[in-house]
Amino acid sequence: MSIQRFVHKWHRSIAKRIPGIDPPVPVGNRRIAKASKIPFLLPSLSLSEIFEGSDQAEVTMLTRLIRTHKLAMPEHELITLGAIAKALQPKLVVEFGTFTGGSTTALASNMPVQSKIITIDLDPAKRDTHVHGLGVGVSGFDVGYLFRGTRYEQMIEQRYANSVDFDDQELLGKADLVFVDADHTYEFVKRDTQKALSFIKPGGSILWHDYTWEPSNTECVGVTQTVNEFWQEHSACAQIAGTRFAIYTPSIASLQSKRVAA
Numbered sequence: 001m002s003i004q005r006f007v008h009k010w011h012r013s014i015a016k017r018i019p020g021i022d023p024p025v026p027v028g029n030r031r032i033a034k035a036s037k038i039p040f041l042l043p044s045l046s047l048s049e050i051f052e053g054s055d056q057a058e059v060t061m062l063t064r065l066i067r068t069h070k071l072a073m074p075e076h077e078l079i080t081l082g083a084i085a086k087a088l089q090p091k092l093v094v095e096f097g098t099f100t101g102g103s104t105t106a107l108a109s110n111m112p113v114q115s116k117i118i119t120i121d122l123d124p125a126k127r128d129t130h131v132h133g134l135g136v137g138v139s140g141f142d143v144g145y146l147f148r149g150t151r152y153e154q155m156i157e158q159r160y161a162n163s164v165d166f167d168d169q170e171l172l173g174k175a176d177l178v179f180v181d182a183d184h185t186y187e188f189v190k191r192d193t194q195k196a197l198s199f200i201k202p203g204g205s206i207l208w209h210d211y212t213w214e215p216s217n218t219e220c221v222g223v224t225q226t227v228n229e230f231w232q233e234h235s236a237c238a239q240i241a242g243t244r245f246a247i248y249t250p251s252i253a254s255l256q257s258k259r260v261a262a
């Protein structure tokens with residue numbers, strides 16, 4: 001029996017007995033076995049093809065975001081996030097997956113002063129009993145510490161929730177951008193994406209991290225599969241060249257119509 005299957009069975013037996021423990025979701029290992037069969041279907045576009053002029057974006061970046069943690073987003077992707085914030089000028093961003101707050105800070109420091117980010121991560125007190133699609137997740141980190149004490153902290157509202165249970169009706173149709181970067185297994189990304197679609201206003205954008213990945217990171221296949229399906233239904237998506245991001249944004253639809261007409 002694989003470790004993932006063992007953890008899943010163990011958790012299911014505990015969840016039956018102890019009220020208040022999240023019900024388990026199916027273990028994603030079958031999806032992972034099929035990872036090599038899931039292609040990266042999205043067209044690859046440079047950031048400046050998607051957002052005209054963004055190759056000259058002057059992005060604000062705090063040096064505290066330079067880190068060596070294996071899950072830390074690399075600097076070129078943080079700059080990309082900053083440039084996206086500059087291009088979209090969002091008033092409200094919702095983020096699934098705060099972690100230490102690197103992506104939150106990169107977004108906030110490039111958003112208009114009066115804007116706001118709501119960022120969601122698991123309650124640290126529940127992290128050790130919460131079973132992710134791939135087993136128990138990362139532990140021992142301080143959620144959002146990177147934005148604490150910065151001038152951007154006041155723009156950020158940190159909330160603890162399991163993203164799939166996060167159901168704030170007040171956000172429906174209100175966000176300019178939703179960034180999906182929490183649990184990467186298909187069942188979770190699919191639900192986070194449906195939620196993201198319900199949160200964005202007409203003309204809003206959705207951004208996913210880890211749409212593309214190296215062969216050693218097959219656990220991200222759930223993102224690829226979800227975004228491929230989303231693209232087939234909604235179009236207007238691209239992988240951002242030189243990064244692992246995929247984005248759904250209206251400017252891609254206009255670009256595609258221009259190219260068809262030319």
Ligand SMILES: C[S@@+](CC[C@H](N)C(=O)[O-])C[C@H]1O[C@@H](n2cnc3c(N)ncnc32)[C@H](O)[C@@H]1O
Binds near residue numbers: 121137181
């Ligand atoms: C890849 S990290 C996010 C990285 C962050 N966006 C950054 O770039 O700095 C994924 C985060 O999602 C959180 N997470 C995993 N499953 C979750 C869930 N079901 N609901 C909310 N957060 C979740 C993890 O605790 C972890 O902090």
